[in-house]
Amino acid sequence: MPATFNHTIIASKDRTESAAFYREILEAAEAPSWGPFTNIQLDGGVLLQFAEPPVEEIQMxxxxxxxxxxxxxxxxxxxxxxxxxxxxxxxxxxxxxxxxxxxxxxxxxxxxxxxxxxxxxxxxx
CATH class of the missing domain: 3.10.180.10 (2,3-Dihydroxybiphenyl 1,2-Dioxygenase, domain 1)
Structure with a gap:
């Protein structure tokens, strides 16, 4: 099977706010969320997982x-x-x-x- 992109974790200050922003701009589907992740799903099953890392500053x-x-x-x-x-x-x-x-x-x-x-x-x- 060739490699395909499945998911990535996007560091967020507020994971719920970030997921809602991406969902609205991209018209993406909600996806089940668990643990420290708030998830949305793009076409092709790609999952964007938003999490709040324990750091002061998020690297762009x-x-x-x-x-x-x-x-x-x-x-x-x-x-x-x-x-x-x-x-x-x-x-x-x-x-x-x-x-x-x-x-x-x-x-x-x-x-x-x-x-x-x-x-x-x-x-x-």
Whole structure:
């Protein structure tokens, strides 16, 4: 069997708040949660598990999500409606914009814990 991506743990200041944020932006399904994890499920069975690590500061990570044009439009409208700061580039030099890279569209923004998120409509490769 070839390797497939199954799950990852995303460090959160408030696991319930982070899971709700991702669920709303990505229109992801709720998933059973257990122990220290609040979980959501992406297409293909990929599980995102949110946990509150016992540290003072959370190290920023980058998570990119490939979405179709319709979900991008809905997610981007939610970002704008909620007043969530966003950028067309990962260096955060083009605020309030989206990009048109790789034949699609993309946007960068931060989650409640400070992780850098990216939505893109076309894969890089």
């Amino acid at each position: 990570q980058h998570y990119a999500f490939l979405v179709d044009d319709e979900l991008f439009d809905r997610a981007y409208a939610r970002l704008q409606r909620k007043g969530i700061e966003h950028w067309a580039d990962p260096q955060q030099t083009r605020p309030g914009e989206i990009n048109h890279e790789h034949g699609g569209r993309g946007v960068y923004f931060l989650d409640p814990a400070g992780h850098a998120l990216e939505l893109l409509t076309r894969p890089y490769l």
